[in-house]
Amino acid sequence: MITLFEDFKVKGLRLKNRIVMAPMCQYSSDENGFVKDWHIFHYASRAVGGVGLIILEATSVEPDGRISFNDLGIWSEQHVEGLKRLTSAIHENGSKVAIQLAHAGRKSRTAVLPIAPSVIRFSNSEKYRQPVQMDKNRIDEVADNFSKAAERAVLAGFDAVEIHAAHGYLINEFFSPLTNKRKDEYGGSLENRARFLKEIVQGVKSKMPHDMPLMIRVSADDYYEGGNKVGDVAEILNHISDMIDVVDVSGGxxxxxxxxxxxxxxxLDNAAKIKEITGLYTIGGGLITTYPLAEYAVNTKCDLVYFGRQLLREPYWPLKAAKEAGIELEWPFQYERAKF
Ligand SMILES: Cc1cc2nc3c(=O)[nH]c(=O)nc-3n(C[C@H](O)[C@H](O)[C@H](O)COP(=O)(O)O)c2cc1C
Structure with a gap:
């Protein structure tokens, strides 16, 4: 029987437990995408609270890849210093940290001309503009920007890199038959729809140390008629499974x-299916708030469990859950008197 508080090793990364803080945009940066004090307090608190792995919110590889004007960025050398301050604050408080590298594609609300695999607007809301179709040069440029971002993430002290290929953002738009109507080598078959991701993964990996894990977040199900189902997404992942280490399974x-x-x-069931079909480690979750459900998850469905909103409500939830379950855990010495 595995417990949630058992350590976990993937490549050179050892986590003290299997609790993962899901990436959650804070919309608290400035227009240049720099780290602010909010980010330091917010993430360091979850490290103090005992989270094993923190995944930083979607951090854009291009100014036009942001969801909002207050997203974090990593498109320039100037971003490294603030991100370094953030990784140090997290490390000092006992957690490991991955960065989520992202491009919002047609869902960018900052781009004058958002990019997409095909000219299909996200919605008629004035927040979303009509995208332009990416040509081969633009495809190469975005892939290159992901790899440059990975290089900066390594310099900034991150322990792992996660590529955001979920939630209908750019990479997901290439996967899904709902948003990819291309007739070239990036559209049509699952192999073609996986090509953009494959090129990004190759570039990113080339900038990472050999023993640093590469993770990917996917929407395992488009939850929409005519869209991808978990079997399709697992097949896409099988085209790159020799290059990635962990799949973070989300949806929609x-x-x-x-x-x-x-x-x-x-x-959780989608995490289990992806694990079964690809043989990769998975992170599962979705509305998990209790220790028994998380314990059940790591024993039957996935290797690690992500917690999103529960960690917004209770930053110290891991300490509290361990105490309630009678599991001995090292607490920050400053808080020892609250342990008993
Ligand atoms: C405020 C907020 C911001 C989010 N931002 C991101 C993000 O940057 N990247 C991402 O992959 N998912 C994002 N998500 C989705 C969460 O990572 C998570 O998958 C979702 O909240 C479901 O998990 P939960 O039920 O434990 O909250 C966000 C969710 C919330 C609530």
């Missing part, structure tokens, strides 16, 4: 409305 976001039935642990 490709269309403005999702037809999804949510309940505690609603993404």
């Amino acid at each position: 976001g490709i269309m403005p409305e999702n037809h999804v039935n949510t309940f505690p642990g609603y993404q």
Whole structure:
């Protein structure tokens, strides 16, 4: 029987437990995408609270790849210093940290001309503009910007890199038949729809140390008629499974409305299927708030469990859950008197 508080090793990264803080945009940067004090307090608190791995919010590889004007960025050398301050604050408080490298594609609300695999607008809301179709040069440029971002992430002290290929953002737009109508080598078959991701992964990997894990976040289900199902996404991942280490399994976001039935642990079965089909480590979750459900997850469905909103409500939830379960855990010495 595995416990949630058991350590976990993937390549050169050892986590003290299997609790992962899901990436969550804070919309707290400035227009240049720099780290602010908010980010330091917010993430360091979750490290103090006992999270094993923190995944930093979507951090854009291009100014036009941002969801909002207050997203974090990593498109220039100037971003490294603030990110370094952030990784140090997290490390000093006992957690490991991955960065989520992202490009919002047609869902960017900052780009005058958002980019996409095909000219299909996300919605008629004035927040979303009509995208332009990427040509081969633009495809190469974005892939190159992901690899430059990975190089900066290594310099900034991150322990792992996660590529954001979920929630209907640019990479997901290439995967999904709902948003990719291309007739060239990037559209059509699953192999073609996986090509953009494959090129990004190759570039990113070339900039990472050999023993640093590469993770990818996917929407395992588009939750929309005519979209991808978990089997399709697993097949896409099989085209790159020799280059990635962990799949962070989420869902939805490709269309403005999702037809999804949510309940505690609603993404766990997809995490189990991806693990079974690809043989890769997976992170599962979705509305998980309790220790018993998380414990069940790591024993039957996935290797690590992500917590999103629960960690917004309770930054010290891991310490509290261990105490309630009677599991001995090292607490920050400053808080020792609250342990007993
Ligand atoms: C405020 C907020 C911001 C989010 N930002 C991101 C993000 O930057 N990247 C991402 O992959 N998912 C993002 N998500 C989705 C979460 O990572 C997570 O998958 C989702 O909240 C479901 O998990 P939960 O039920 O434990 O909260 C965000 C969710 C919230 C609530």
